[in-house]
Amino acid sequence: xxxxxxxLERLGFGCAVLVLVSPAVLVFLWMLSLSLKTELDNTxxxxxxxxxxxxxxxxxxxxxxxxxxxxxxxxxxxxxxxxLLALAVGVPAGYxxxxxxxxxxxxxxxxxxxxxxxSYLIPLFLLFQWLxxxxxxxxxxxxxxxxTVPIVVWVMISFFxxxxxxxxxAALVDGATIWQAFRHVALPLARPGITVATIxxxxxxxxxxxxxxxxxxxxxxxxxxxxxxxxTFEQISWGPLSAAALLVTLPxxxxxxxxxxxxxxxxxxxxxxxx
Amino acid sequence: xxxxxxxxxxxxxxxxxxxxRNYARHYAWFIVPAAAVVVAVILFPWAxxxxxxxxxxxxxxxxxxxxxxxxxxxFSDARxxxxxxxxxLYTVLAVxxxxxxxxxxxxxxxxxxxxxxxARAVFILPMMATPVAVALVWxxxxxxxxxxxxxxxxxAGLPPSxxxxxxxxxxxxxxxxxxxxxTPLVMLLLLGGLAALPVDPYEAAKIDGATPWQAFRHVTLPLLMxxxxxxxxxxxxxxxxxxDTIYVITQGGPGSASETINIFLYLQAFAFYxxxxxxxxxxxxxxxxxxxxxxxLWTRQRVRLT
Numbered sequence: 001x002x003x004x005x006x007x008l009e010r011l012g013f014g015c016a017v018l019v020l021v022s023p024a025v026l027v028f029l030w031m032l033s034l035s036l037k038t039e040l041d042n043t044x045x046x047x048x049x050x051x052x053x054x055x056x057x058x059x060x061x062x063x064x065x066x067x068x069x070x071x072x073x074x075x076x077x078x079x080x081x082x083x084l085l086a087l088a089v090g091v092p093a094g095y096x097x098x099x100x101x102x103x104x105x106x107x108x109x110x111x112x113x114x115x116x117x118x119s120y121l122i123p124l125f126l127l128f129q130w131l132x133x134x135x136x137x138x139x140x141x142x143x144x145x146x147x148t149v150p151i152v153v154w155v156m157i158s159f160f161x162x163x164x165x166x167x168x169x170a171a172l173v174d175g176a177t178i179w180q181a182f183r184h185v186a187l188p189l190a191r192p193g194i195t196v197a198t199i200x201x202x203x204x205x206x207x208x209x210x211x212x213x214x215x216x217x218x219x220x221x222x223x224x225x226x227x228x229x230x231x232t233f234e235q236i237s238w239g240p241l242s243a244a245a246l247l248v249t250l251p252x253x254x255x256x257x258x259x260x261x262x263x264x265x266x267x268x269x270x271x272x273x274x275x
Numbered sequence: 276x277x278x279x280x281x282x283x284x285x286x287x288x289x290x291x292x293x294x295x296r297n298y299a300r301h302y303a304w305f306i307v308p309a310a311a312v313v314v315a316v317i318l319f320p321w322a323x324x325x326x327x328x329x330x331x332x333x334x335x336x337x338x339x340x341x342x343x344x345x346x347x348x349x350f351s352d353a354r355x356x357x358x359x360x361x362x363x364l365y366t367v368l369a370v371x372x373x374x375x376x377x378x379x380x381x382x383x384x385x386x387x388x389x390x391x392x393x394a395r396a397v398f399i400l401p402m403m404a405t406p407v408a409v410a411l412v413w414x415x416x417x418x419x420x421x422x423x424x425x426x427x428x429x430x431a432g433l434p435p436s437x438x439x440x441x442x443x444x445x446x447x448x449x450x451x452x453x454x455x456x457x458t459p460l461v462m463l464l465l466l467g468g469l470a471a472l473p474v475d476p477y478e479a480a481k482i483d484g485a486t487p488w489q490a491f492r493h494v495t496l497p498l499l500m501x502x503x504x505x506x507x508x509x510x511x512x513x514x515x516x517x518x519d520t521i522y523v524i525t526q527g528g529p530g531s532a533s534e535t536i537n538i539f540l541y542l543q544a545f546a547f548y549x550x551x552x553x554x555x556x557x558x559x560x561x562x563x564x565x566x567x568x569x570x571x572l573w574t575r576q577r578v579r580l581t
Contacts, residue, residue, distance in 0.1 A: 031412045
């Protein structure tokens with residue numbers, strides 16, 4: 001009797017977990033299903049759920065036109081550059097702020113986190129036009145720093161604050177400069193924090209849409225912009241559209257599944273999120 | 276966001292204090308490069324936006340100093356007023372539901388069960404996914420004739436909906452996407468809170484013979500309140516900032532039924548090229564967000580004290 005009750009309780013809990021994860025699972029599965037079906041199946045009523053047989057034609061079509069590879073390359077260049085630049089300036093800054101307990105500087109970073117990305121675009125757009133830099137990837141990389149720098153600094157502050165200071169103090173007593181103490185003692189210890197910061201900065205830069213949408217020319221679109229443009233011109237061509245959308249978000253989904261521990265740790269540290 | 280400057284150092288000797296202050300000055304050099312970037316891409320835009328907002332500034336056209344006229348025009352612009360109301364409605368809905376669902380999910384994930392790590396990773400996939408990609412799939416699901424959601428409704432014996440294609444349902448429908456998208460973040464923040472709760476009160480409650488509901492209502496909920504307020508702050512700000520999914524799915528339509536402040540701002544700046552007027556929108560929007568953030572932080576302080 002008691003065991004039956006425990007079993008029922010577990011069953012109920014299992015069902016509850018299933019209900020919790022099903023919205024996420026179903027949407028992504030539907031995306032996959034749309035991308036593997038012919039146009040005929042995609043517009044069928046009632047909907048066809050399991051592609052029979054699945055076709056890769058949609059993916060072929062995506063790669064065949066639309067300069068998809070060029071846009072993918074743009075996205076890689078932008079996200080990697082914006083992440084590396086943010087690490088170069090953000091990791092030392094996180095260290096400095098943690099050491100100085102400069103909470104006002106930290107608050108400024110927070111304000112950058114809460115203002116909409118769109119609000120930076122007017123002045124930067126005018127500036128880049130005046131400098132005649134529109135049409136290159138440079139403005140896109142620079143604007144992505146609005147997202148990546150606050151993420152890196154914020155994650156690194158909380159990480160360096162959690163490190164014990166004794167080792168660096170020992171190094172300082174032994175005559176190391178503070179730069180050496182940072183470079184050879186604190187930095188190696190901070191590697192897990194840097195991993196978290198890198199992953200989050202990369203993902204939120206990769207996902208960003210609004211900066212590239214305003215600043216990119218024909219040749220400098222990033223993937224989210226390119227995929228959005230597919231919608232406006234091919235309203236009902238669902239197969240290729242889903243294939244492209246899935247390709248854009250697949251790297252991020254895989255990264256999330258592989259590095260979920262780091263991502264959860266980083267996000268819980270302060271609700272970091274891109275602009 | 277929580278943690279922070281909580282740990283106070285033990286009182287030090289005067290010499291040690293002086294040494295620390297000396298070091299502090301050197302550490303400033305670590306911040307200089309990042310500070311330069313922040314000035315260039317964050318502070319300069321704010322200052323320049325304020326400056327532009329005092330002009331009648333059309334892209335490629337004339338530029339004329341108008342003082343506060345843009346603000347005066349903004350406050351008598353009915354379209355802006357409607358955009359504010361829509362943003363308010365959207366924000367309230369997009370805060371309440373993720374908080375409720377996020378709390379339930381956090382309580383579930385706080386328990387141990389097989390495959391918990393995998394389930395949690397899958398659960399947070401929506402918030403990590405590329406918003407544009409997600410928005411496109413939802414657009415296809417909302418299609419009134421061919422969309423899978425209307426098939427689900429009719430199969431369940433319910434009348435089909437027009438989703439984002441009707442002015443009366445477009446805001447709740449967009450909120451549905453936002454809830455799907457951002458409930459995981461609330462879950463993570465509250466899960467972190469649950470992990471930090473002390474165990475003793477639960478044991479006391481158990482000894483006193485409290486039911487699970489009573490333990491939740493009188494122990495968990497009050498202890499979790501500071502984290503709930505943090506989640507509330509973050510969610511409110513993110514809901515106010517929402518742009519990508521709304522823009523991709525409806526671009527503010529049908530008509531202007533889903534034109535929130537962000538969409539209004541985007542259209543003024545990059546469709547009509549009214550740079551001065553759009554800058555005034557940014558300034559007002561910024562003031563609203565800052566006021567709200569200050570109010571919420573003040574609430575958080577009070578919650579912490581009680």
